[in-house]
Amino acid sequence: MSERIFPTAQDAENAFYEALERGDLDGMMAVWAEDEDVICVHPGGERLAGQDQIRESWTRIFASGPQGRVQVANQVAISGMMLAVHSVHENFTLPGAKPGDAIPVPILATNVYLRTAAGWKMIVHHASPVPGQAAPQPTAPESGPKILH
């Protein structure tokens, strides 16, 4: 596995969505903490716990081909010394989509990052579909991260 170091939670989040777009399993798993307590909830899915279950789920997702573009919007970030929580909307554009095609429903994600000895890593990704909305979201203005001391 690649041993990428993410100096900030935002760096880890950027790498998460880049790996998701590319269907890059090693890149995806490099974002996750090597810890039994990591948790992933895909939209409409059950809780997956631990690296093995999470790797298996992304393997299955990436086997279906490119995931398209993901525009991350409306981030609310709350940052502590050791933990950071980001709430974001994920707006997907499917590969090959043309103007006038149905727009996939946006996904709402809560992402939690932990500062480890090897930089910031993802420990929770909880995603759920937003009902009856078309991307992009007009709500909730962007705001900078809130730093806790």
Added chain:
Amino acid sequence: MSERIFPTAQDAENAFYEALERGDLDGMMAVWAEDEDVICVHPGGERLAGQDQIRESWTRIFASGPQGRVQVANQVAISGMMLAVHSVHENFTLPGAKPGDAIPVPILATNVYLRTAAGWKMIVHHASPVPGQAAPQPTAPESGPKILH
């Protein structure tokens, strides 16, 4: 609003589910941080941001009457100095339910707590239904909180 102090994130979580069971709006809102960045996602719902939107949603939910019993299970807790993240299954028993009645689907919740000057407060509640499962969950053994330093 009542000014309850929660010495731990677990105390705040207990108060959250007690208020949910009782349909106690003041008790519920006393759990939430008085901060614009608080976020609540009800099962299948949009992101609500800020005390006003969150209070309004619980007002509407509690107006429908008692919420029944909530059994919280399979907690995974990750605790920092300032932030704590709990992942739990919520198993509801509706009021007046009899043996043999349909069991509500379990809910999966990611709860995030912040240590404030007024004790631990909830800042994120992200809930989503677990598909095709009956309560209680057989997965993921209980484990004690993981303390970060």
